[in-house]
Amino acid sequence: xxxxxxxxxxxxxxxxxxxxxxxxxxxxxxxxxxxxxxxxxxxxxxxxxxxxxxxxxxxxxxxxxxxxxxxxxxxxxxxxxxxxxxxxxxxxxxxxxxxxxxxxxxxxxxxxxxxxxxxxxxxxxxxxxxxxxxxxxxxxxxxxxxxxxxxxxxxxxxxxxxxxxxxxxxxxxxxxxxxxxxxxxxxxxxxxxxxxxxxx
Amino acid sequence: xxxxxxxxxxxxxxxxxxxxxxxxxxxxxxxxxxxxxxxxxxxxxxxxxxxxxxxxxxxxxxxxxxxxxxxxxxxxxxxxxxxxxxxxxxxxxxxxxxxxxxxxxxxxxxxxxxxxxxxxxxxxxxxxxxxxxxxxxxxxxxxxxxxxxxxxxxxxxxxxxxxxxxxxxxxxxxxxxxxxxxxxxxxxxxxxxxxxxxxx
Numbered sequence: 001x002x003x004x005x006x007x008x009x010x011x012x013x014x015x016x017x018x019x020x021x022x023x024x025x026x027x028x029x030x031x032x033x034x035x036x037x038x039x040x041x042x043x044x045x046x047x048x049x050x051x052x053x054x055x056x057x058x059x060x061x062x063x064x065x066x067x068x069x070x071x072x073x074x075x076x077x078x079x080x081x082x083x084x085x086x087x088x089x090x091x092x093x094x095x096x097x098x099x100x101x102x103x104x105x106x107x108x109x110x111x112x113x114x115x116x117x118x119x120x121x122x123x124x125x126x127x128x129x130x131x132x133x134x135x136x137x138x139x140x141x142x143x144x145x146x147x148x149x150x151x152x153x154x155x156x157x158x159x160x161x162x163x164x165x166x167x168x169x170x171x172x173x174x175x176x177x178x179x180x181x182x183x184x185x186x187x188x189x190x191x192x193x194x195x196x197x198x199x200x
Numbered sequence: 201x202x203x204x205x206x207x208x209x210x211x212x213x214x215x216x217x218x219x220x221x222x223x224x225x226x227x228x229x230x231x232x233x234x235x236x237x238x239x240x241x242x243x244x245x246x247x248x249x250x251x252x253x254x255x256x257x258x259x260x261x262x263x264x265x266x267x268x269x270x271x272x273x274x275x276x277x278x279x280x281x282x283x284x285x286x287x288x289x290x291x292x293x294x295x296x297x298x299x300x301x302x303x304x305x306x307x308x309x310x311x312x313x314x315x316x317x318x319x320x321x322x323x324x325x326x327x328x329x330x331x332x333x334x335x336x337x338x339x340x341x342x343x344x345x346x347x348x349x350x351x352x353x354x355x356x357x358x359x360x361x362x363x364x365x366x367x368x369x370x371x372x373x374x375x376x377x378x379x380x381x382x383x384x385x386x387x388x389x390x391x392x393x394x395x396x397x398x399x400x
């Protein structure tokens with residue numbers, strides 16, 4: 001035996017499929033799992049199956065929902081006149097940490113990458129255009145990632161939304177707050193220069 | 201919504217229970233899980249349940265087994281006259297990576313830690329003594345960890361095994377091969393000095 005027995009090997013292989021997990025970490029997780037009680041492992045397995053079963057897409061913003069409209073889209077206090085467009089459902093939670101944003105969201109489900117066959121029809125772009133075309137939207141904030149794919153997507157959306165009269169903005173990219181200019185990369189610095197504002 | 205919906209929250213909480221996993225990593229794992237197909241998540245859940253269900257203890261060495269004696273204890277080519285004693289089942293796989301060891305193992309299931317209520321009766325110590333008392337064992341190699349608990353366990357076992365006439369040895373601790381003396385900690389250096397051998 002230089003290998004583990006099949007049920008352990010299989011568990012290690014499954015843990016290895018998690019993002020950023022190598023074989024040592026996967027083995028560590030597997031052995032921790034084996035030390036748990038039967039109730040605890042059943043709870044773990046059930047959480048995995050439950051999440052897959054119970055997590056739905058919100059029919060309005062395409063973000064995560066427990067069924068029907070998500071909490072944000074269903075909230076009467078949110079301003080439906082401002083839509084913040086993000087790539088992934090988890091980005092909604094990230095943006096929500098920014099206190100004070102009272103608009104709603106639209107989740108694209110990724111960013112355009114034609115070489116990887118991610119064309120506009122693979123993302124929830126039509127749903128966004130339909131929302132804006134339905135009227136009442138004053139501003140669309142494009143919060144796609146500052147990557148080539150995110151930039152391409154933002155450019156594509158800005159053009160696609162042009163006919164509907166809503167203002168289209170993009171998050172400002174630049175030096176992170178608390179960061180040090182010395183350690184900023186060239187692209188970030190370029191963005192910071194480009195987006196400079198009058199000092200009042 | 202500054203939080204995730206319950207099924208996602210539950211999944212993140214379960215991933216957080218894995219060793220060394222914080223909330224950011226747990227969320228990353230959970231979102232990766234949600235992106236998988238239903239078949240893939242079912243396979244993951246099944247691997248967890250399967251490992252808990254199908255992994256047994258070897259009645260001889262107390263290590264992992266798929267049922268009955270483990271592969272090592274059942275192997276007629278292994279030398280039953282040498283028993284290497286380790287703390288955890290996974291240590292068997294670690295020791296097996298050392299080419300050339302042809303003896304068998306005994307898994308204690310932990311190390312003595314009286315303050316945490318890990319007393320001799322909580323470990324597979326009686327089983328080890330029974331094996332040695334049954335005769336035919338020439339040497340017991342204590343490969344417990346070089347920690348206070350591992351050392352205490354080794355000392356306890358050496359004394360407990362004394363009446364049976366088998367030679368009791370302990371792994372050598374010292375500078376790691378390929379390591380640099382400059383970076384060795386004091387305890388390791390002390391162990392290396394203590395265990396020094398004649399230069400031939």
